[in-house]
Amino acid sequence: MNAFFSLLKRDLLLAVRSRAEALQPLFFLLVVVTLFPLGLGPGPALLAKIAVGVIWIAALLASTLSLDKLFRADFEDGSLEQFLTSGHSLSLLALAKIIAHWLSTGLPIVLFSPLLAIWLNLPHEALPVLVKSLLLGTPIFSLIGAIGAALTVGLRQGGQLLALLIFPLLIPVLILATGAVSAATDNLESSAYLLWMAAYAVLMLTLAPFACAASLRISLS
Amino acid sequence: MTNPPNKDPEKPACLRVESLVFERWFIPVFEPINFQIEAGETLLIRGANGSGKTTLLRLLAGFLEPSEGKIFLPGQALAWLGHKLGIKDALSVRENLQFLARLYNTQATEALITDTITQLGLMRVADQDAGSLSAGQKKRCAFGTLLFQPDAIWLLDEPYSSLDKQGMDIVDRLLKQHQQRNGITVLATHGVLAPAQLEVRELIIEGFQDDYYAESLA
Numbered sequence: 001m002n003a004f005f006s007l008l009k010r011d012l013l014l015a016v017r018s019r020a021e022a023l024q025p026l027f028f029l030l031v032v033v034t035l036f037p038l039g040l041g042p043g044p045a046l047l048a049k050i051a052v053g054v055i056w057i058a059a060l061l062a063s064t065l066s067l068d069k070l071f072r073a074d075f076e077d078g079s080l081e082q083f084l085t086s087g088h089s090l091s092l093l094a095l096a097k098i099i100a101h102w103l104s105t106g107l108p109i110v111l112f113s114p115l116l117a118i119w120l121n122l123p124h125e126a127l128p129v130l131v132k133s134l135l136l137g138t139p140i141f142s143l144i145g146a147i148g149a150a151l152t153v154g155l156r157q158g159g160q161l162l163a164l165l166i167f168p169l170l171i172p173v174l175i176l177a178t179g180a181v182s183a184a185t186d187n188l189e190s191s192a193y194l195l196w197m198a199a200y201a202v203l204m205l206t207l208a209p210f211a212c213a214a215s216l217r218i219s220l221s
Numbered sequence: 222m223t224n225p226p227n228k229d230p231e232k233p234a235c236l237r238v239e240s241l242v243f244e245r246w247f248i249p250v251f252e253p254i255n256f257q258i259e260a261g262e263t264l265l266i267r268g269a270n271g272s273g274k275t276t277l278l279r280l281l282a283g284f285l286e287p288s289e290g291k292i293f294l295p296g297q298a299l300a301w302l303g304h305k306l307g308i309k310d311a312l313s314v315r316e317n318l319q320f321l322a323r324l325y326n327t328q329a330t331e332a333l334i335t336d337t338i339t340q341l342g343l344m345r346v347a348d349q350d351a352g353s354l355s356a357g358q359k360k361r362c363a364f365g366t367l368l369f370q371p372d373a374i375w376l377l378d379e380p381y382s383s384l385d386k387q388g389m390d391i392v393d394r395l396l397k398q399h400q401q402r403n404g405i406t407v408l409a410t411h412g413v414l415a416p417a418q419l420e421v422r423e424l425i426i427e428g429f430q431d432d433y434y435a436e437s438l439a
Contacts, residue, residue: 003323006319076305078308082301221286
């Protein structure tokens with residue numbers, strides 16, 4: 001566990017050192033969401049209708065932006081070889097990297113989402129559900145994305161392949177999340193959607209570290 | 222695990238390789254390799270560029286799986302230092318070493334880190350970003366990996382590259398200390414540089430890749 005926490009700490013420190021790069025997903029999200037009302041016209045009814053979809057699609061794209069780099073730096077500078085010979089569970093180390101990735105890219109998106117929701121005139125009663133859905137959904141992006149990143153880490157042009165690999169797995173998250181927020185907008189019960197998302201998150205939390213470890217070993221040979 | 226170390230209960234403290242073959246796209250990289258090294262021995266792998274030295278080391282480290290033959294490792298940990306150093310440019314020398322120390326379960330006390338930095342001759346640049354160091358200084362920093370794993374089998378790929386005379390002396394000193402501790406070291410070099418004042422066993426491997434190199438080696 002010592003190694004787990006020191007890797008988590010190291011990755012967060014690296015994210016702080018390269019702030020501009022770490023905050024790129026958040027800026028992307030802010031720019032996309034800000035441009036929508038300008039492009040579609042500022043009618044409050046229209047914006048309220050599209051708010052969930054816009055925020056969630058932008059969040060999805062923003063999260064996947066930084067995934068390609070998740071393991072690449074460690075692969076290129078040889079840290080990955082050190083992890084492998086250190087004798088620690090590679091799954092545990094991969095999990096530390098995934099958590100650090102979520103804390104530096106996913107969490108800022110969650111924190112800024114209420115602001116974006118107000119900007120897009122999302123009904124207030126749907127706001128808590130939007131935050132909850134992002135809180136469950138962004139970790140799934142990091143977890144699934146990490147599997148794809150681990151598989152493509154040895155490839156020179158892995159980015160496009162990565163997107164192709166993970167988008168099908170991310171679509172259920174998008175459908176469930178927008179379903180939950182739409183239900184809340186219509187004053188309907190949204191917990192069923194959120195529970196399904198939680199189940200998906202737990203499933204991925206269980207499987208992704210092992211899949212990452214196996215993929216990283218393949219990438220190194 | 223791609224290559225779980227085969228533990229040999231009869232001879233716990235020796236590293237044995239039996240008719241080891243590695244094929245890349247069904248073409249063997251080198252002729253079958255056999256050797257055995259006991260505790261306290263240092264094996265120097267010599268060979269031309271492309272003869273498969275790095276491949277052999279990567280096989281020993283478990284990054285690659287042998288196509289044929291067996292590797293018997295004693296139950297010790299492995300310390301690996303390859304061409305990629307595992308040093309983060311954005312972190313200082315001290316931070317890099319702190320992380321490495323914790324990765325190898327050492328108690329990363331301030332005293333240990335400072336002592337390591339002094340041993341590696343990096344005191345002057347200790348709080349500088351590793352990205353601003355010269356190639357040789359960075360390499361020295363990476364030798365921290367070995368200092369934190371005194372009980373491991375050391376696998377070193379071209380440890381002398383990009384080092385100055387003083388840096389090479391540091392490597393020689395580390396290798397000598399490791400030998401005196403009864404540790405096993407396997408290091409690869411392309412031939413010009415070799416450990417000074419150290420008893421080593423030599424293994425010369427000839428690759429199949431290019432006849433010109435094989436001739437020049439003979």
